[in-house]
Structure formats: C-alpha cells, structure tokens
Amino acid sequence: MLKVKELIKDFGKVRIIDSVEFEVKADEIVSLVGPNGAGKTTLVNLISGHILPTSGKIEFLDRNITFASPYKRIEMGVARNFQITNLFSDSSILDNVRTCLFSVYGKIKRGFLPANHYRAITQEAIDILDLFGISEKKELLPPSLSEGDKKILDTAMAFALKSKFILLDEPTSGVATGDKFKVMDTIVSAIRREKMACMIIEHDMDIVSDYSDRVLVLSEGEIIADGKPEQVMEQDNVKEILFGVRA
C-alpha cells in the first residue's frame, strides 16, 4: 500500500531523515518507535505531505505522491492525527468531527445550509464520538477538555476522514494510563473492521508489543530494525537505544 524509497530530509545542513526505506501492507498495523528527536514525526509529516523531502520517493497505492499536497493525499486516503493536537478551538467537539465528515462527503462547497440540517452526518459524528467514549462532551469547546480528551478527539477526527491508511503520532500520550489500552482497543478494532492500514508512533513498549503486527525502529533518522515486535525487542542495538541496556 505504502512504499517509501531512499527518503532523505535535511533541515539546513542537518540530515534528519537518512535514506529511509520501508513498506506498509494493506491491512497492517506498524509501530514506529525511537528516542526523542529520532525523526518519527518528521517521517509522518513527509508521508502526510506537511513537509516535502529533500530527495527520495513515496508511493501510495502505486501512485507517486512524493510531492502531492496534503489535501490530495487525504483525498487518496491518507489521514493523520497530530502529536500536538490540532483542533478548531471555537467550534464544539461535535462540529470538529462534523467538519471532517462534511469534507469527506464533499459538502463543504455547499456550506450555506446550516450544519444541523445534515441529520445523518450529525448522527455519524455522534457515533464516532461514542466509539471513542467522549460523546457526552459533544457540546463543549476543545479548550475546556482535559489534555487526554483532546488527544482522543484528534484521533477520532483522523478516523472521521475515512481513510485507507492512517498515521497516528503518539495517540496515547497524554491519555491517562487507565485509558491508554482502551483507546488502543478502540483504534485497533476500528482499523481491523474497516480493513485499514496504520502507522502508530508510540513510546510505551507494552502497547507496541500488544497491538502491532510489525515494528520499525528509527534512530537518528535511520531505520535500524524492522520486524515482528518480539524479534525487534530482542535486538541488542534496539535494547541499547531504547532502554540504555548494553549487551
């Protein structure tokens, strides 16, 4: 589904992403792990089109999307959330999700009808909020949510885009421990049900081993391991980079 080839990104003179190559298959859940500053978010930004690479190639469903705009990529089926949440702070939680759905159904161009005219869309938005357990807060504005709930809303919005491939940058960071696994259960069951593929950035290795089919380890812009969670976690260089354990 996704093919990344020889991808390089420089910021000024510094190489942040260094000849990265990997693939994601159509129904795969892949975790992207690595130390702070390894380049994980940068890689997500390159795939979602929020920044452009210095060189290399990104293919999605056999089409070259290396330089396509973020909007084009969303249209093709690539959605994402944000590590630092990205919400409309003057619109209610319900409207945040409705906006995503309107854009999916191409209703934005007919924006002169009041939003609540679209009953089916409103119901769908409520169902999505329900799925993520935050529907009773639907009338609130994002600034009045706890940080964890903002994070959950941001992920719910990425799902509302009905993509084929979803990029999740630390969807559980800021979510309370007791709810982390619940959020992951929701995300993963939605992905499996809709037969989507997904790339998740995550620091908590318990979550990584419980929920991913495959793990990519990024360190200083290079992929140093790619494989099943239990294999990757046994690699000496991975243990050293993630936990400081020396062989």
Added chain:
Amino acid sequence: MFLKIENLECRIAATNILRSCSLEVDKREIVCLIGRNGAGKSSILKNVIGLYPSQMGKIIFDDQDITSMTSHKRVMAGIAYAPEDSRLFPELSVEENIQLGTWITSKTERSGSFDLEKAFHIFPAIRKLIKRRADTLSGGEKKMVSISRALALSPSLVLLDESFEGLSPLVVSAFSEAMVNIKKDLGAAILLAESNVHNAAQVAERSYIIERGEIIFEGQPSEILENAQLLKLVGR
C-alpha cells in the same frame, strides 16, 4: 506545612472542576497527584500557579496566603510550573527559553542555584539544541526544555504536569533519577500530576488520588499498587 490547600473549589462556567480539595506538600517532598483523564489533576496545578480561579478555599504557600495573588507574584515567591503541553516561546531559542527563568528570579535571593549545566545533566539531549528555535523541536525535546525552564527559576516548589508523557523510556528513567537531585540540589519540593501509578511509585514519597474533582485517597503510591480497588480506579 510548606504548601497547604484547604477546601479548594474551582468552577469554570457551569462546571464544578474541583470540589473541596485539600492537600499538603512538605518542604523537599515529592508528592504525586494520580487520576484519570479529566479527574482534575491539571486543574489543581493551575490553581496553585494562579491560572484558574478558586471560588472557595485557601492556598497557603510558605506561610503566605497566595489564594488571590497574581501568577507572576507566585513565581517570584518560588513556585515554578511546567505545563502538560510545554508552552515554550516558539520564536526564542532553547537557551533563551531556559534563561528566561534565570532572568526572572535574578533579583531574588533564590538566584544562582541553577545553571545550564544542570539542565544538560538531567537531559543530555538538550546540549546540542541550545541555539535552536523552540518551534523546531520535537515533542519530547520541547518537554525537556519546558521542565528545564521551570527549574531555571530556582524554585522551592515545582509543579510538573504529566512530565513523563512523550518522553522515551530512557529519558523517563534518567528523569526519575534526577528528581531526587532536584530535591537535594535545588532544595525544591515537587508536586507532580501523573496518570501512571508505576511512574509515580518510582519517584513519589506520598500520593493523592483525585477522581471527578475530589480527593479520594492519600497515602504511599505502593499502597495503591497493592490495593486492587484503587488500582482499578487509576488503571494498570
């Protein structure tokens, strides 16, 4: 008692965020507030630093009633705060962001107990970022700078909101170890909002569980780990 919160009530619009919360932090003590999303952890810290209003109750810090003091005065009195979402000044460099803390307290008697080397010691990753604009940092790097900026105030009480979130495992363990030094070297008490009991148990001497704006437990983090009912409440 160094920090004493008495029967604090906090209401914003029609929502009752905190209900009659009372808690204490001793000099050089590390205390952890544990609770789920939306329980009120951040709101307690925001009340202590003066970002949220309290309708009732009292906050006493170092024998002064600070309940209606401005945030600025609270900072000058020795309270520092590292928010959950870092809040760096985006167009300033890392160095400027951290030094801001030192400049602010340079005219108080607390000045001088912090320097950049101390920040590098806790977070080695920041050393090479020092000239970088804050808006180019990764999420975890921002977090480290935000905590360092709080410490640069040479505070006697540090409020840390979910400081371990978004940090990679190696940085989490280095930072837990560093907390003891923050206490010893800077002589500061720490009030930490944290949702992970295991992280809390690593560092905290005492803890409170908050649930729907009410404090429902006070004790050692280890007591939570041994109590199935409490553990269920805060998650595994």
